[in-house]
Amino acid sequence: MAAAEPQWVLMATGRSPTNIAVIKYWGKRDEALILPVNDSISVTLDPDHLSATTTVAASPAFPSDRMWLNGKEIELSGGRFQSCLREIRKRARDVEDKKKGIKIKKEDWEKLHVHIASYNNFPTAAGLASSAAGFACLVFTLGKLMNVNEDYGELSSIARQGSGSACRSIYGGFVKWCMGKNDNGSDSMAVQVVDESHWDELVIIIAVVSSKQKETSSTSGMRDSVETSPLLQYRAQTVVPGRILKMEEAIKNRDFDSFARLTCADSNQFHAVCLDTSPPIFYMNDTSHRIISLVEKWNHAEGTPQVAYTFDAGPNAVLIARNRKTATLLLQKLLYCFPPQDNDLDSYMLGDKSILSDAGLQSVADIEALPAPPEMKMPNQKFKGDVSYFICSRPGAGPKVLTDESHALIDSATGLAKGV
Numbered sequence: 001m002a003a004a005e006p007q008w009v010l011m012a013t014g015r016s017p018t019n020i021a022v023i024k025y026w027g028k029r030d031e032a033l034i035l036p037v038n039d040s041i042s043v044t045l046d047p048d049h050l051s052a053t054t055t056v057a058a059s060p061a062f063p064s065d066r067m068w069l070n071g072k073e074i075e076l077s078g079g080r081f082q083s084c085l086r087e088i089r090k091r092a093r094d095v096e097d098k099k100k101g102i103k104i105k106k107e108d109w110e111k112l113h114v115h116i117a118s119y120n121n122f123p124t125a126a127g128l129a130s131s132a133a134g135f136a137c138l139v140f141t142l143g144k145l146m147n148v149n150e151d152y153g154e155l156s157s158i159a160r161q162g163s164g165s166a167c168r169s170i171y172g173g174f175v176k177w178c179m180g181k182n183d184n185g186s187d188s189m190a191v192q193v194v195d196e197s198h199w200d201e202l203v204i205i206i207a208v209v210s211s212k213q214k215e216t217s218s219t220s221g222m223r224d225s226v227e228t229s230p231l232l233q234y235r236a237q238t239v240v241p242g243r244i245l246k247m248e249e250a251i252k253n254r255d256f257d258s259f260a261r262l263t264c265a266d267s268n269q270f271h272a273v274c275l276d277t278s279p280p281i282f283y284m285n286d287t288s289h290r291i292i293s294l295v296e297k298w299n300h301a302e303g304t305p306q307v308a309y310t311f312d313a314g315p316n317a318v319l320i321a322r323n324r325k326t327a328t329l330l331l332q333k334l335l336y337c338f339p340p341q342d343n344d345l346d347s348y349m350l351g352d353k354s355i356l357s358d359a360g361l362q363s364v365a366d367i368e369a370l371p372a373p374p375e376m377k378m379p380n381q382k383f384k385g386d387v388s389y390f391i392c393s394r395p396g397a398g399p400k401v402l403t404d405e406s407h408a409l410i411d412s413a414t415g416l417a418k419g420v
């Protein structure tokens with residue numbers, strides 16, 4: 001910082017979870033404003049397992065806006081980052097930090113530049129919706145720094161302009177993104193259906209599936225689907241509205257049977273739309289199909305759904321078990337079919353690792369001793385190496401401010417990202 005400049009740096013740090021849709025968003029009616037063709041519903045994941053942490057700093061000494069993602073400087077010039085920054089700056093209000101002797105007037109925010117540093121506690125751009133956690137966190141934390149009014153609906157509508165699915169990460173629990181009707185997008189925002197404590201029995205296991213293929217991004221994939229898939233129009237206009245009502249009902253009543261049937265059907269229809277796109281988009285691979293088959297057979301054998309599956313724009317399986325007991329049985333079946341490639345069970349199970357001991361699995365030898373799942377057609381088929389690792393999570397809370405300064409990702413003395 002130049003010596004002649006005032007030396008203060010004002011900072012805020014926040015943490016936001018990622019989310020996974022159980023009724024999918026796929027298709028925009030407005031590309032620039034990110035307005036969807038249908039409503040969607042998601043579950044927010046526990047931020048301890050999958051979240052973005054972001055520090056935003058403002059100082060009169062900063063000559064331009066800058067951002068670091070996972071320790072590397074990235075361009076902020078993209079339209080999506082610019083939309084979020086512009087919309088938050090518009091709503092900035094007076095800020096006073098008496099302890100530090102800082103006074104910022106509402107109108108000063110237009111001239112003040114920001115430095116942003118963010119870190120994802122899970123892989124970025126690996127099909128785990130890092131953009132959802134990332135843009136929700138950016139908007140939430142900038143809102144805190146600039147003292148923006150605490151209207152979560154409005155914050156979600158700004159996060160939407162970073163990445164559509166990000167608008168749902170502004171809340172915990174189950175969340176609905178209402179597509180809205182207005183051309184300017186003012187009514188396209190998320191609302192909370194129930195908070196994270198409402199259905200806390202659910203256990204979410206994510207199988208991160210090894211994939212060498214470069215996937216089609218959600219943004220370009222859904223653009224192609226809107227342009228070419230007749231099924232997308234039918235889905236958006238005829239199927240989703242009814243499913244949204246039933247899904248809200250199922251969530252409010254903790255009706256797992258209905259919840260699981262709707263979740264699986266909607267994931268399958270989303271992937272059918274991808275196949276109906278020209279050229280067709282293949283997000284799932286053989287491993288994804290094997291996992292679907294395992295769950296379908298088990299659910300069928302039990303006569304009632306034990307586990308719901310859903311897949312986003314990639315091969316990773318997100319499996320939602322009705323309770324802890326079911327989740328341990330699911331894990332045994334999954335680990336039988338997809339044993340770890342090396343002896344390291346600790347790095348094969350991330351998130352809530354205690355599920356391993358609940359399933360009686362303390363070592364790789366315990367996995368080798370597992371019996372074949374009875375519903376498997378060919379019991380000796382094992383697919384070592386086809387799953388990179390598992391993450392065990394649960395429904396979680398929405399964004400929060402981290403007040404402990406040790407969480408800050410920007411050094412208040414230099415105004416730069418720590419460790420770069």
Ligand SMILES: Nc1ncnc2c1ncn2[C@@H]1O[C@H](COP(=O)(O)OP(=O)(O)OP(=O)(O)O)[C@@H](O)[C@H]1O
Nearest residue numbers: 052118124125126127128129130131132134135313
């Ligand atoms: N913590 C973050 N803060 C701000 N932006 C982020 C953050 N993490 C990711 N992003 C943005 O999201 C982009 C990655 O989004 P992309 O859609 O490619 O992957 P993904 O969201 O992890 O996967 P998918 O959308 O397939 O689930 C990054 O290039 C960056 O622009």
Ligand SMILES: C[C@@](O)(CCOP(=O)(O)OP(=O)(O)O)CC(=O)O
Nearest residue numbers: 021024025163164165218219312313
């Ligand atoms: C399959 C999905 O995950 C698609 C998510 O798409 P994005 O929100 O990543 O797309 P953009 O709005 O273009 O940034 C389904 C969902 O999350 O609802």
